[in-house]
Amino acid sequence: MLIKHKKRIFLLMPALFFLVVCIFLFKGLFKDPHRLVSTRIGKTVPEFTLPDLFQPSKLHHSSIFKGQKMLLNVWATWCATCYAEHNFLNKMANSDIYIVGMSYKDDRTKAIRWLKDLKNPYKITLFDKDGMVGMDLGVYGAPETFFIDSKGVIRYRQVGDISPQIWREKLSEIYKKME
Amino acid sequence: MQKLKCFLSSFALLTLCFYLPLASAAIDTFQFDNKAQDQLFHHLTKILRCPKCQNQNIADSNASLAKDLRNKTYELVKKGQSKDQIVAYMVERYGNFIRYDPPMTPATIFLWIGPLLVILIGFYMLFELTRKQKNQDLALDDTEMNRLKTLLKENVGK
Numbered sequence: 001m002l003i004k005h006k007k008r009i010f011l012l013m014p015a016l017f018f019l020v021v022c023i024f025l026f027k028g029l030f031k032d033p034h035r036l037v038s039t040r041i042g043k044t045v046p047e048f049t050l051p052d053l054f055q056p057s058k059l060h061h062s063s064i065f066k067g068q069k070m071l072l073n074v075w076a077t078w079c080a081t082c083y084a085e086h087n088f089l090n091k092m093a094n095s096d097i098y099i100v101g102m103s104y105k106d107d108r109t110k111a112i113r114w115l116k117d118l119k120n121p122y123k124i125t126l127f128d129k130d131g132m133v134g135m136d137l138g139v140y141g142a143p144e145t146f147f148i149d150s151k152g153v154i155r156y157r158q159v160g161d162i163s164p165q166i167w168r169e170k171l172s173e174i175y176k177k178m179e
Numbered sequence: 180m181q182k183l184k185c186f187l188s189s190f191a192l193l194t195l196c197f198y199l200p201l202a203s204a205a206i207d208t209f210q211f212d213n214k215a216q217d218q219l220f221h222h223l224t225k226i227l228r229c230p231k232c233q234n235q236n237i238a239d240s241n242a243s244l245a246k247d248l249r250n251k252t253y254e255l256v257k258k259g260q261s262k263d264q265i266v267a268y269m270v271e272r273y274g275n276f277i278r279y280d281p282p283m284t285p286a287t288i289f290l291w292i293g294p295l296l297v298i299l300i301g302f303y304m305l306f307e308l309t310r311k312q313k314n315q316d317l318a319l320d321d322t323e324m325n326r327l328k329t330l331l332k333e334n335v336g337k
Contacts, residue, residue: 033233034233036230036273036274036276037272037274038274039271039272039273039274105243130247131244131247132247132251135247135248135251135272136272137272138272139243139275140230140231140244140273140275143232
């Protein structure tokens, strides 16, 4: 009796193995390989000094990310998704969310015109012309939005746009939890 | 006349299609102090993966981010940094995704152990099978012996 039982398990092994592989591959179908997890989560914003978008002579240091929780939105005029996102950023700014903008690998005149035409949701707009601060942050496209707490620690990174739906379902929770 | 015009304009379009990619594919030129730096740079741009474009290394990719990463790699090589230092610099920013040669971590350990496990299980099954065959009772009982004898006799008789 015991031997028979053993044999049955033995014969079931390939089927079990097949099932495990199936689950593994099935999960892969719903994973977006374009979304990378930021290596900067749990760390403070890397040190930088960047000029202001509107006043080239005015310099901002990375210490601006302290004192209150805020979002850092990386955007560019060459990025269509940023255009789609902009309206909602304005709405968030109106409901008292502190957003810092970073113009990423862009043309200064075009960026200024964009903010004049579409309204400016940013309290401060940094100008990262060559994308080197972006590289330090691990930015690999636009838009990207970093959630930074009052101590200057990065808590989350959103790759792609913030739509009202994603905000409602996921991001607002993360924002609320931050100190 | 209409036909000729149509032909000429489509021909022009077609030739344009062939020449446009050539015009836009810019080639970076990098100058190095010595041969070793040159080799290190080319090796690094081959083993670093472009985070934007999934399955191209930063040497092959035309993405603007790949270009930035090539420039950064060049800058670090010129500064005299070693291969490990430069790879660490990139991993710090973009994670292990940027490496084509992943390090051994709890998430990737199966890549090393997996094949070993399959081989071990195979050997175990082989061992079990041969053991079972050996244990089988091969001796014939009396009736079987008699039958064998008659069969043999019949064959010899022929």
